[in-house]
Amino acid sequence: MRTPEVQQRIESRLLSALRQAGLRLTLQRRAICRFLAQSEDHPTAQDIYRALKPQYPSLSLATVYNTLDALVRLGAVHRLGEAGDDAAHYDADISPHINLACIRCHRVVDFPLPDVARLEDVVRQASGYRILGARMVYYGLCPECQQALNQEAQPTAAASE
Amino acid sequence: MRTPEVQQRIESRLLSALRQAGLRLTLQRRAICRFLAQSEDHPTAQDIYRALKPQYPSLSLATVYNTLDALVRLGAVHRLGEAGDDAAHYDADISPHINLACIRCHRVVDFPLPDVARLEDVVRQASGYRILGARMVYYGLCPECQQALNQEAQPTAAASE
DNA sequence: TCCAAACTTAGAAGCATTCCAAATAAGAGA
DNA sequence: TCTCTTATTTGGAATGCTTCTAAGTTTGGA
Ligand SMILES: [Mn+2]
Ligand SMILES: [Mn+2]
Ligand SMILES: [Zn+2]
Ligand SMILES: [Zn+2]
Numbered sequence: 001m002r003t004p005e006v007q008q009r010i011e012s013r014l015l016s017a018l019r020q021a022g023l024r025l026t027l028q029r030r031a032i033c034r035f036l037a038q039s040e041d042h043p044t045a046q047d048i049y050r051a052l053k054p055q056y057p058s059l060s061l062a063t064v065y066n067t068l069d070a071l072v073r074l075g076a077v078h079r080l081g082e083a084g085d086d087a088a089h090y091d092a093d094i095s096p097h098i099n100l101a102c103i104r105c106h107r108v109v110d111f112p113l114p115d116v117a118r119l120e121d122v123v124r125q126a127s128g129y130r131i132l133g134a135r136m137v138y139y140g141l142c143p144e145c146q147q148a149l150n151q152e153a154q155p156t157a158a159a160s161e
Numbered sequence: 162m163r164t165p166e167v168q169q170r171i172e173s174r175l176l177s178a179l180r181q182a183g184l185r186l187t188l189q190r191r192a193i194c195r196f197l198a199q200s201e202d203h204p205t206a207q208d209i210y211r212a213l214k215p216q217y218p219s220l221s222l223a224t225v226y227n228t229l230d231a232l233v234r235l236g237a238v239h240r241l242g243e244a245g246d247d248a249a250h251y252d253a254d255i256s257p258h259i260n261l262a263c264i265r266c267h268r269v270v271d272f273p274l275p276d277v278a279r280l281e282d283v284v285r286q287a288s289g290y291r292i293l294g295a296r297m298v299y300y301g302l303c304p305e306c307q308q309a310l311n312q313e314a315q316p317t318a319a320a321s322e
Numbered sequence: 323t324c325c326a327a328a329c330t331t332a333g334a335a336g337c338a339t340t341c342c343a344a345a346t347a348a349g350a351g352a
Numbered sequence: 353t354c355t356c357t358t359a360t361t362t363g364g365a366a367t368g369c370t371t372c373t374a375a376g377t378t379t380g381g382a
Binding site for chain 4: 185187205206207222223226227230243247248249
Binding site for chain 2: 079080081082098100102103111113115116118119120122123126127128129130131132133134135136137138139140141142143146
């Protein structure tokens with residue numbers, strides 16, 4: 001859950017992107033954009049679908065995918081790829097930052113790192129690529145999952161020593 | 162195609178990783194490691210399978226996936242994710258660098274950027290994550306594909322002006 | 323040489339994502 | 353506000369990458 005200000009800023013940006021592309025602002029698209037703007041945890045299409053389905057019973061998974069594709073195609077959302085699950089995670093925060101993906105609990109969190117801001121500009125200018133999105137991800141095991149794995153390996157270590 | 166020295170260094174590293182993990186160095190695994198070490202273009206499992214099948218007719222796609230999984234699990238190879246195709250691309254060069262993926266021709270190339278070297282260390286120390294791999298990718302359109310798209314949009318532009 | 327465990331293989335299965343055709347709704351203009 | 357065109361939504365089918373499975377093969381140690 002982001003702060004209301006950040007939320008608002010992101011939501012506006014997403015809606016503007018759709019509008020400027022000549023796409024219609026349907027109820028479903030608005031809901032998806034709003035959800036993406038609030039969520040800080042890099043949801044998958046399924047996550048979005050499950051979260052919105054109760055309030056929008058007619059919502060289809062295909063619509064979620066269509067909307068995400070549109071937003072990614074417009075560069076308004078980044079497709080980070082999978083996190084040990086086999087589902088693509090999406091990031092509505094397109095400001096330069098590092099993402100940390102845990103391949104055990106499949107969570108993706110942000111890691112602030114000022115240096116990253118420069119990279120994209122340098123690459124854009126020097127490569128000749130038309131950059132649509134970034135996928136700056138380190139994957140591995142989050143602290144919690146490391147601990148869980150250790151305890152799994154030595155279940156009675158504390159008692160036996 | 163990398164230089165022979167680099168190739169050799171990467172191949173040794175991959176084989177060592179398998180060996181140290183107690184895994185057997187089968188003919189198939191050696192072939193896959195050798196191919197990964199030579200190839201500079203971030204192949205998919207299918208790419209590897211197609212390239213090696215002629216010389217190793219018994220090779221199975223499952224073995225390619227198994228070997229890649231093992232190497233990724235050991236942190237010896239990075240799984241970059243897809244590039245507009247729906248197949249995961251793999252990178253045997255785990256030195257810190259940026260990858261540029263074109264979502265039209267599905268090619269992935271390296272982009273040298275010294276700054277990147279620092280990032281991983283900082284993240285590793287500050288986050289508490291056990292980092293297994295990196296996915297530093299900018300996706301977009303390569304120069305060639307941008308040109309191709311422009312000509313597609315205005316096929317007779319040159320003639321009509 | 324013999325054996326147990328690891329590995330490979332072909333094909334089936336799983337599942338995220340895409341495709342499709344019919345039903346619906348957005349939004350421009352009257 | 354009402355109408356009309358057309359983009360969009362929807363559920364289900366289809367696609368295709370990846371994983372699983374069970375049987376056969378290979379490996380390396382005893
Ligand atoms: Mn993020
Ligand atoms: Mn690379
Ligand atoms: Zn975790
Ligand atoms: Zn291209």
